[in-house]
Amino acid sequence: MTDEATRRWLRATWPFVRDALPAAPARVIEIGCGPAGGFLPHLEAAGYDAVGVDPEAPVGARFHRMEFERYVPAAPVDAVVACTSLHHVDDLDHVVDRIAAAVRPGGTLVVVEWARERFDxxxxxxxxxxxxxxxxxxxxxxxxxxxxxxxxxxxxxxxGWAEAERLHRSDDIVAALNRRFRTRSSTAAPYFFADLGITEDDERSAGVALTGLRYVGVA
Known part of the structure; x- marks a missing residue:
C-alpha cells in the first residue's frame, strides 16, 4: 500500500477492531504494526495499554522492532490484534501457538486478513x-x-506469485486459529477499497469477490 492508502485502511478498519476488543484499559499487542505504527495511535487514544511488534515498527517506547516469534510479553495480555500479518509468516502454526501463549484465558484475538485464493x-x-x-x-x-x-x-x-512468496491461504489461517481459539465470528469483507480510493460499501456493491477476512476468537 502507499502511505495514503495505509491511512485510509487503518481509519476504515479501526471500528471493526475497536468493537471486537475488550474495554479499555485492556492490555493489547498488535502484531505486524508496520512502519506506520498500525492501530497503536487509535489504541492509545482510546485508552488501551498497547504495544506494537514488527521488524519495521517505528522507534518508540511502545514499539518492539522484532519478529513476533521472538517477542516475549511480561505477562499474558487481554487481546492480540493481527492485521494482514499472518499470511506472510514462515511457520503459521508456530506463530498461532505463540499468540495463544500471549493471551490470557478468555482473552480476545482480532484478525484482519487477506483471502488471496479468492482474488480471481x-x-x-x-x-x-x-x-x-x-x-x-x-x-x-x-x-x-x-x-x-x-x-x-x-x-x-x-x-505462481503467491507460491513463490509462500503466502498462506485464508482457509489454512482459519484452521490454525480454530485449533487454538474459539471462534466468535469469521466473515468475508472488502479488502481493496483503500488502495482504490473508494469505500467499503463501493467494493461490496460491485459484486466482486470479497477477499478480506475478519475474524474474532476467544482464548
Whole structure:
C-alpha cells in the first residue's frame, strides 16, 4: 500500500477492531504494526495499554522492532490484534501457538486478513481498472504491470506469485486459529477499497469477490 492508502485502511478498519476488543484499559499487542505504527495511535487514544511488534515498527517506547516469534510479553495480555500479518509468516502454526501463549484465558484475538485464493481474474481486472493515479505506485499497480508483462493467464500468474512468496491461504489461517481459539465470528469483507480510493460499501456493491477476512476468537 502507499502511505495514503495505509491511512485510509487503518481509519476504515479501526471500528471493526475497536468493537471486537475488550474495554479499555485492556492490555493489547498488535502484531505486524508496520512502519506506520498500525492501530497503536487509535489504541492509545482510546485508552488501551498497547504495544506494537514488527521488524519495521517505528522507534518508540511502545514499539518492539522484532519478529513476533521472538517477542516475549511480561505477562499474558487481554487481546492480540493481527492485521494482514499472518499470511506472510514462515511457520503459521508456530506463530498461532505463540499468540495463544500471549493471551490470557478468555482473552480476545482480532484478525484482519487477506483471502488471496479468492482474488480471481474478474476481481483483479475490476481493481486494475480503478487504480488511482495520484497516490503513487502501490502493490496493485505492480501486479497489473507484472501480469501484463508475464503473458500468462491470471490464475497461473497469481498462483505462481503467491507460491513463490509462500503466502498462506485464508482457509489454512482459519484452521490454525480454530485449533487454538474459539471462534466468535469469521466473515468475508472488502479488502481493496483503500488502495482504490473508494469505500467499503463501493467494493461490496460491485459484486466482486470479497477477499478480506475478519475474524474474532476467544482464548
Amino acid at each position: 481474474e474478474r476481481t483483479a481486472r475490476w481493481c486494475f481498472d480503478r487504480l488511482p493515479a495520484t497516490d503513487g505506485e502501490g502493490w496493485l499497480h505492480r501486479h497489473a504491470r507484472n501480469w501484463r508483462e508475464s503473458g500468462a493467464g491470471w490464475a497461473a500468474y497469481f498462483e
